[in-house]
Amino acid sequence: MGKSKIAFIGTGVMGASIVKHLLRNEYDVAVYTRTKAKAVSLVEMGATWAETVREAVAGADVIFTMVGYPTDVEEVYFGEDGIFAGGREGQIAVDMTTSSPALAKRIAEKATMLKMASIDAPVSGGDVGAQNGTLSIMCGGDEQVFERILPILSIFGKQIVYQGVAGAGQHTKMCNQIAIATNMIGVCEALAYAEHAGLDAETVLASISSGAAGSWSLSNLAPRMLQGDFEPGFYVKHFLKDMNIALQEAEAMNLMLPGLQLAREMYDKLVEQGFSDKGTQVLYKSYN
Structure with a gap:
């Protein structure tokens, strides 16, 4: 049996890198994104451009979506020209x-009605993880379906874990974002302290990034902070969206998350200052 034909909807910062991995592994990939210019390099590599979501998914065996907000997911799946209309x-x-975990469940229910299948599979690792093919992928849905697509996920993911039923992948991603949000505050405060103490912050990083304080953000984003590089590996506006989802879910579970609430307040202020399209490491600007 030949390789699955793939449709990929959404070729932004991370999506484009994922598509490149699929093309290098000789998959037949049709792409659609609202801004066609973002797909030009992919078409030059061999991807097929589709004018609509419906056109992209028509000949596909596996459909990947990676868009911005839950409202975008809703449109891509349930819209009149969306995946379920043309699937x-x-x-x-x-x-x-x-x-949203609730939306992942709705997608799964509709897919089942149409004799299709769905997996919610949010990722972590940012632009670096997407470029290097080392993303962490958190999956929810039917386990047999997960096993079927695992060879494809392995092309661009390193830590790929089945978490449970539909919505479990999204809940796991909320755990990931909660940990990152409060950790990001710690990373910024550590660097600010180092600089105010008259230390060389890069030398400090050499000591603390491999010790008990080590984290992905400390190793990958702290150097960008020190260089004044606030370009996005992951947008502030999307991180804020994630924090809002997590806080809504936590409220529904009667769970208080004061650290996450503080992080959201700080990122809200950055949005007010015009940093929506910068990377999450722009939080460092709050300290200098």
Whole structure:
């Protein structure tokens, strides 16, 4: 049996790198994104451009989506020209957008009605992880379906874990974002302290990044902070969206998350200052 034909909806900062991995592994990939210019390099590599979501998914066996917000996911799946309008029996839809667990369940229910299948599979690792093919992928849905798409996920992911039923992948991503949000405050405060103490911050990083304080953000984003590089590996506006989802879910579970609430307040202020389209490491500007 030949390789699955793939449709990929959304070729932003991370999506484009994922598509490149698929093309290098000789997959037939049709792409659609609202801004066609973002897909030009992919078409030059061999991807097929589709004018609509429906056109992209028509011939696909596996459909990947990686868009911005839950409202975008809603449109891509349930819109009149969306995946479910143009889908067919046997297709597998994999949503890698960080979105609402409740929406992931709705997608799974609709897919089942149409004799399709779905997996919620949000990722972590940012632009670096996407470029290097080392993303962490958190999956929810039917385990047999997960096993079927695992060889494809392995092309661009390193830590790929089945978490449980539909929505479990999204809940796991919320755990990930909660940990990152408060850790990011710690990273910024550590650097600010180092600089105010008259230390060489890069030398401090050499000591603390491999010790008990070590984290992905400390190793990958702290150097960018020190260089004044606030370009996005992951947008502030999308991180804020994730924090809002997590706080809504926590409220529904009667769970207080004061650290996450503080982080959201700080990122809200950055949005007010015009930093929506910068990377999450721009939080460092709050300290200098």
